[in-house]
Amino acid sequence: MHKWLLPEYIEDLLPPTALRMENLRRGILNLFRVHGYELVTPPLIEYIESLLTGAGGDLDLKTFKLVDQITGKTMGVRADITPQVARIDSHLLNRQGVTRLCYAGSVLHTLPDGTNRSRELMQLGAELYGHSSFEADVEIQKLMLNSLKIAGINDLHLDIGHAGVFRGLLSYANIDEALVPALFAALQAKDITTIRELTSHLDNQVQDAFCALTRLYGGVEVLEEAFRVLPSQLDISQALEELKAITNELKGDANINIDLAELRGYHYHSGVIFAVYHQNHPVPLAQGGRYDEVGISFGRARPATGFSMDLREIATRFWRAPGAKPILAPYAKNAKLHEKIAELRNAGEIVIADLPGHEDTQHEYECDRIITQEPDGSWVVKPRA
Structure with a gap:
């Protein structure tokens, strides 16, 4: 076995992709900044009790754990930054009004x-943080869509669901808590037969309502069908009204699909749930939702909504043609040459100095232009043969 082999599902990013990812990071963080989102940088590693507070069992399974050599306590390498940011909002900032935060950093998963x-x-x-109504969800989803457009990804498909519909049905039917995981799994699989079996002790109207969730998928017209076939229960009605308001605001920003059986992150999210897709990519490019209940774990309940994406995957899967190639500069102790190089670099050009003794490897730089000296002593950029 070669000593330089990397672990499974761990890889190096080579110059073109690494540059693409870094440019995306800068561009999207600048987009966040002009919308008033402040950058925070939580630690890569924390004590496991702190790291997993409010995060749920799914994140526990994704988290690498190790022993702190100073204290002997168990630590974890973060698998998700969102709970850390919620902790910062609750404890370190402790603001009373609306707070907008953003982040960019590495996370590690035990399994892909x-x-x-x-x-x-x-x-x-x-x-x-700090705003419980649909306007905050709209702002976050518009920001998410615009972030992907910075990456050059258009023709986006936005899938939207709402945890309140399922929770409202559970409350309306007075479902035993022990039955919820199996019912949740059946809904995710859109398995009507299993849903019928699990709800066989309920009256036909309630059974039909649970089964209806599996087919309430499609355009915004699905919401009218949902109002018609689902019980007039407060949580359900409020959830459908929120979805209606959100989709009205997002018209024209993306192709919108309603999926009332989409309960990804149900145990974590408390309201609207969303994910954005592209036809050439089988998994979400970005996803998020409302998670008002997470703040309780940090001692201060705060309305919260947000989204995240994996820049590594976007930079790898969605490739745009690179920009201008570098310019080759000769090695010379000449003040005017150095002024010309500085001028070009200040204008954003990549200028590579050709160090002496490496003339036979110039092709590796892939330069398409070169700085040459004119008879009058000036330095100009010309196409390179």
Whole structure:
């Protein structure tokens, strides 16, 4: 075995992809900044009790654990930055009004989320705290869509669901808590037969309502069908009204699909749940939702909504043609040459100095232009043969 082999689902990013990812990071963080989102950088590693507070069992399984050599306590390498940002909002900032925060950093998963996906992600996201109404969800989703457009990804498909619909049905039917995980799994699989079996002790109207969730998928017209076939229960009605208001605001920003059986992150999210897709990519490019209940774990309940994406995957899967190639500069102790190089670099050009003794490897730089000296002593850029 070669000593330089990397672990499974861990990889190096080579110059073109690494540059693409870094340019995306800068561009999207600048987008966040002009919308008032403040950058925070939580630690890569924390004591496990702190790291997993409010995060749920799924994140526990994704988290690498190790022993702190100073204290002997168990530590974890973060698998998600969102709970850390919620902690910062609750404890370190402790503001009373609306707070907008953003972040970008590496996270590590014990197992990949799918085939051909890395266990090391570059997670970038934005969170909005302190506002409980749909306007905050709209702001976050518009920001998410515009972030992907910076990456040159258009023709986006936005899938939206709402945890309140399922929770409202559970409350309306007075479902035993022990039955919820199996019912949840059946809904995710859109398995009507199993749903019928699990709800066989309920009256036909309630059974039909649970089964209806599996087919309430499609355009915004699905919401009218949902109002018609689902019980007039307060949580359900409020959830459907929120979805209606959100989709009205997002018209024209993306192709919108309603999926009332989409309960990804149900135990974590408390309201609207969303994910954005592209037809050439089988998994979400970005995803998020409302998670008002997470703040309780930090001692201060705060309305919260946000999204995140993996910049590593976007930079790898969605490739745009590179920009201008570098310019080759000769090695010479000439003040005017150095002024010309500085001028070009200040204008954003890449200028590579040709160090002496490496003339036979110039082709590796892939320069398409070269700085040459004119008879009058000036330095100009010309195409390179």
